[in-house]
Amino acid sequence: MKQPCLTWLPFLCAEAPADLKTPQQIARFELDQASGEPVGLCVRPEMGDSFWIEKKEGQFLITGGETGVLYGAYRLLMALHAGYPVRLGTQPSAPCYDLRMINCWDNAEGTVERGYSGRSLFFENGWFDYDASRIRQLARMMASVGLNVICINNVNVHDPAHKLIEEEWLPELAKLAAIFRPYGVKLMLSIDYAHPMRHGIPTADPLDERVQQWWMQQTEKVYHAVPDLAGFLVKADSEHRPGPFTYGRDHADGANMLARALKPHGGKLIWRCFVYNCMQDWRDTTTDRPMAAYIHYAHLDGRFDDNVILQIKNGPFDFQVREPVSPLFYAMPNTNLALEIQLAQEYTGHQIDIYAMPPMWKEIFRDLPPKQVMAIAAVGNLGRDDNYTGHPFAAVNLFSYGLTAWDPGCDPEECIRLWVKLTYQLDEQQQEMLVALLMNSRSTYEKYTAPLGLNWMVTTHEHYGPSPSGYEYAPWGTYHKANRDAVGIDRTKNGTGYTEQYPEPFRSLYASLDTCPDKLKLFFHRLRYDYVMADGRTLVQRIYDDHFEGYEETQAMAQTLSQLDLPSPDREMAQERMQRQLKNAHEWCDIINTFFYRLSGVKDANGRTIYE
């Protein structure tokens, strides 16, 4: 039997005995095993997830709620292990969001949609299939960074995953929940909106009494098996999924119907807002995909029950390298909202290319309305690979996600440094080389892939590698309309009007070429190749420069990587992936430059090679 990989928790060794059932017991066990000195615990249930740490008579004392003491224990252990001073005092550390979720896109047949870390941790061949020890380790990893909900199945509920809420599957679901429970992690399930139609009900109309009744009864059965289930996650009327639109109902009707079935059990209904026309005619210039979520949802503000949470992707498109914050976050003051980000590197390198996300998240939180969002979800980057995340460095995103979900104000570099300290035994110089490499990795990736907020020049479907016009005549609403003179979509009020969906100051900031940041200019504006950017360079020269720099920085990154004394197998895995990243960066650089050179006819001002 293989020792489970302990990722950033190598200082934790023995696994907790199976008879430990509460977070407090786990906290006690972990502290006894790993702290090296006596630590006191004081549970005040009313504190929930919060905790504080004091030092009394030379001994640490953690005070917190039932889960709070567990979070406190891990924070203390990590600080001690990293050699960091422990933050002491009775000012509680409390999470910014009550629900700190991972959304796994795992299919019952064992694949993971947009998964780059091997097959599903939970399923194989249309049924549960997991290594309990690996699941326990995952629960431990989640608890160590404060994550408390995991949705185990894909939002695209492919047959037979809908059965997760059926009688036959519930006993097994209960067993899985029992593994996570001592770590304070609750299960969530993605459900099939049209599920009642599989049971003889001829409709899924949310206002139909038979439909309401079916969900009431079925939800009761689910909660009988898993009383602390966090709730249901729903992707409806999106990319060919069924939903209330089929019955002429709106999404408040649809979500509230399900929320009422969950309400008696304290469950939440998470409703994704990723709704747009995925059958757009490319000739249609009146439809602008980034506007879709706002159009579908803003007018429903105030209509949702109090246990409904609308889950909105950080940007208005779909997890691109750089997007502005979705305007929908500013438009629903009377609705519970959740932020959805993506750890799976769908558009950001497939866990082949190095892409540390904390600097990107910092930008998102800078622009997010402070009190509007009350939950956070991240599409998982997990799989059956020994290290859970494919690329060993991709674990930094899972780790930092937990810390960020707890405190969005945390410093990206500190998150990354802590992960490096906990994961590897490097001397300080090497440690800082790796921290810098990770800190810069997103900027490098952006340079060699997406010009200035343009996005979607990626290979269709697969989303790895360049295809500058791959989406140009496709039905997905993702066009750049590059021609011989200019590129981009005018999204100001002179164009599609997307900027009008923003409140001030964002509306003016983005709408004006004078104030719109260069890095987002092509998201909001159509620009001529000879347009002069804020830094004095022309648009096309800036595209060339960024792409050459991106490739050069990747080469430097490879150089740095080869100098790091990483342990096996991480060293070999990172090196092998770096060879693929270099090839990818080279292709992106040359192809995007050639694409714009062919269109513009403008040569590189510095005489570098751009292929004909």
Place this chain on the structure above:
Amino acid sequence: MKQPCLTWLPFLCAEAPADLKTPQQIARFELDQASGEPVGLCVRPEMGDSFWIEKKEGQFLITGGETGVLYGAYRLLMALHAGYPVRLGTQPSAPCYDLRMINCWDNAEGTVERGYSGRSLFFENGWFDYDASRIRQLARMMASVGLNVICINNVNVHDPAHKLIEEEWLPELAKLAAIFRPYGVKLMLSIDYAHPMRHGIPTADPLDERVQQWWMQQTEKVYHAVPDLAGFLVKADSEHRPGPFTYGRDHADGANMLARALKPHGGKLIWRCFVYNCMQDWRDTTTDRPMAAYIHYAHLDGRFDDNVILQIKNGPFDFQVREPVSPLFYAMPNTNLALEIQLAQEYTGHQIDIYAMPPMWKEIFRDLPPKQVMAIAAVGNLGRDDNYTGHPFAAVNLFSYGLTAWDPGCDPEECIRLWVKLTYQLDEQQQEMLVALLMNSRSTYEKYTAPLGLNWMVTTHEHYGPSPSGYEYAPWGTYHKANRDAVGIDRTKNGTGYTEQYPEPFRSLYASLDTCPDKLKLFFHRLRYDYVMADGRTLVQRIYDDHFEGYEETQAMAQTLSQLDLPSPDREMAQERMQRQLKNAHEWCDIINTFFYRLSGVKDANGRTIYE
């Protein structure tokens, strides 16, 4: 049990009894069933496939070889049924090519590579699986138009199709051969060049004695089961298939080794010349894919054994809508050559769009050196669909292929008219509407898809629908390098030098802009958008015009189709496919025009809508 579809043979009803074993017996049976009058047969074995028909004392008399009388019988019956005069006299009708082959790309698991007519007629689930009555009907269809060889498995030999030559599969193979045999149709098999390595031999080096020995012995076993097997078909060193290059041997070494194993049994070794670098770097301008076959094979002329036949695709690329004839046909006077065409509509509409091929073949045969080619093969368009060919009109290609393989000088329009007469009971006006529709279908398809010999603007992998830059940065060697000023590859001696592979008069014809036909201009030349074509229009205007015309012609075609009194289910099937063709033609038209408008900035001279 379903009555097998009789396609163009509806006047044949009863199936021959299973105890008829020879072509002569079949001929006798078919004539007795369907001629309506007594017909005499006279077999002169030395005449082989040839025959003549006389009228003696008011009675038809067919004289020919064992297979000749069968071919004569079908020709007579078809003429009588179509109401055509029977060509009488003692001048024998003899086939131009001894081997008139269909190459099925069927996989043992039941799929058909580039198949658009349902699953395999022969295999399912890794084993034989066929309806003997359907196979008999296929043999009848083949014999009726003079085809005499069928290769039943894909040239890409995917596991377990290699077992076709192994002991376990041979008894079943013999049963299948026995169904085809009375119709004069012989089986052929695609083999895996590296097969010996599956049996403990550590190499597939053609000069290794163990390898030679293995093939000798295995071939003997195959011929013991199927004594009249036509031979083996090989795709080696092509698109990741194994081959002699692995061992530093050339293709003469590789082919001759296999040919020597076949020789004692009278078998032929068909060696495909589809060899090129499918991992080309798009930046590499020194490699030009159309030059590959000539480079690989021309220097081997004279090195091949007399039972080796090199099978060359009609054009130097890969079954595009318009290509010049491959220069390799002119370069190997001392080698047996076969022409390979494709009935499967891989690049020509997937048997959704109507595409009758005889006019295209006429152009090929016009340029083919007369005595150089001694065999012909066509990639099949067959599958398990009731009508064998998906689109009911796609049968015209199978039918006409047989007639053309017999006599490449035959008139395309007459082939098509005969198919229409035999297949449908239409009045003469409707018959001629359908003949004209089919005759024009290739020109229409060409107009809305490929500009002037440019090709490869098709969706990658799938090869249906437009993707104007889909292959532009791919490893397949298929680039147009369109930029703001010009499009195409200069393949003259000033460019890649491809035209130098042709003998005169082709070399000068293609190399000079003055003489190169407009329809092939962009195959051979890089042209500015303002280049003035032979008809006085600019290149870009000609592209716009062709595409608008192609779509308009498709709309007219749909109109014609709706007026035809076709029988069910052909009527409904053709109508349903026409809706898809219309959509396809519309997309092609608008997308290609927009693509060139964005690049050139030139508006349509006639003010039609080209989208931004």
